[in-house]
Amino acid sequence: MINVLIVDDDAMVAELNRCYLAQVPGFSCYAAVSTLQQARNIVMQHGAEIDLVLLDVFMQQDNGLGLLPVLHECSEHTDVIMISSASDVNNIKKALQYGVVDYLIKPFQFSRFEEALSAYRQKKDLLNKLDDYEQSDVDMLIRRGAQPVVETKKLPKGLTVQTLKMVCEWISRNQQSEFSTDNLANAIGISRVSCRKYLIYLAGIEILSTNILYGATGRPVYLYQLRPDQHMRFQKYCG
Numbered sequence: 001m002i003n004v005l006i007v008d009d010d011a012m013v014a015e016l017n018r019c020y021l022a023q024v025p026g027f028s029c030y031a032a033v034s035t036l037q038q039a040r041n042i043v044m045q046h047g048a049e050i051d052l053v054l055l056d057v058f059m060q061q062d063n064g065l066g067l068l069p070v071l072h073e074c075s076e077h078t079d080v081i082m083i084s085s086a087s088d089v090n091n092i093k094k095a096l097q098y099g100v101v102d103y104l105i106k107p108f109q110f111s112r113f114e115e116a117l118s119a120y121r122q123k124k125d126l127l128n129k130l131d132d133y134e135q136s137d138v139d140m141l142i143r144r145g146a147q148p149v150v151e152t153k154k155l156p157k158g159l160t161v162q163t164l165k166m167v168c169e170w171i172s173r174n175q176q177s178e179f180s181t182d183n184l185a186n187a188i189g190i191s192r193v194s195c196r197k198y199l200i201y202l203a204g205i206e207i208l209s210t211n212i213l214y215g216a217t218g219r220p221v222y223l224y225q226l227r228p229d230q231h232m233r234f235q236k237y238c239g
Contacts, residue, residue, distance in 0.1 A: 002121060003049055006032040007039045007064060008056040008083070013106070017054055017083065020110055024117045025229050027052075036062040040070050047075030052120065057086035057095075065091065068098040081116055083108075115232065158197060163190065167198045171208075171226055172234070178211060178223040199224050207234050 004027055008014040014032045021027050030050055033039050036059055043050065053071065057064045064084070071078050082095050085106040095103055101123075102116040155164065170188050171179075181199060185192040199222075202208045207230050213221040226234055 001028045002026055002051045002124065003028055003030040005030050005039065005042060005050045005053045007034075007036070007053060007059075007067065008032070009034045009059045010056075013056070013083075017113075020113045021054075021117070023110070024114055024121075025227075026121050027117060035059065036064060036066055039067050043067070043070055043078070044074050047071070047078060050075065050078050051124070053078060053080045054083050055080050055100075057082065057084035057091050065094050065098070068095070068100075072098065079120065081120065114229065118229065118232065156197075156201060159201060163194070164198060164201075166190075167195070167202075168234070171202075175226040175231075178225045180221055180223055206230065 004021055006014050006017050006021070006029060008017065011034070014034070018029050018032055021029055030046075031042060033042065039053070039055075043053075053067070055064045055067060064082075068080065071080065080095075080098070080100045082100050082103040083106065084091070084104075086092070087105050092103060101120055104112060104116060155161065166188055167184065170184060181192050181196045184199065185195040188195075199208065203210050203224065207227060208224045209227045211223040211225070213223055
């Protein structure tokens, strides 16, 4: 779980960000504070427990960017996404110089918020999963919007890019409903065993959700569906 600190002096905006955050899987609100001093205290005492800060710029008498050097010194592993109405070049330039991972200008839509957090989660997963990196891995970490590298590396033994693309195309056309291995196998004309391997793979990288349906007799049926929060990632991955 990715722990998030919300720093915004507007109670309504802070609550909105908290509600948005609750809708993105894998994230938890560690705390929400309204002053820069409160944020500094939490970072200095509990910085190791905070993965991400959602930070405003204009905060009454403070400038939220003042928290960035504190984070740099006290909690180097903590990342920042700026969420602010500040759209001038000086504030944005300073934020980028301190290495913020994204910058959202108020007002924004939930889809943009979700995009920012999903991209952050994917990059964090990549950093945690690999010990050595290829150039494409580094490109994923640095270039916003690049195709997720975890999914462009070699497929597990027995899987092919061509068949995976065919599986993804069918899922894309049927993403509004759950489906079984038999549904997929009958539709695309490959064996049930082969289909099962691809579905297990896609579920393993969290593109598909899995639901087990228990009947009165016989083996349980595994039902799959494209996860609602993975539509953008799925399109990039299978495009």
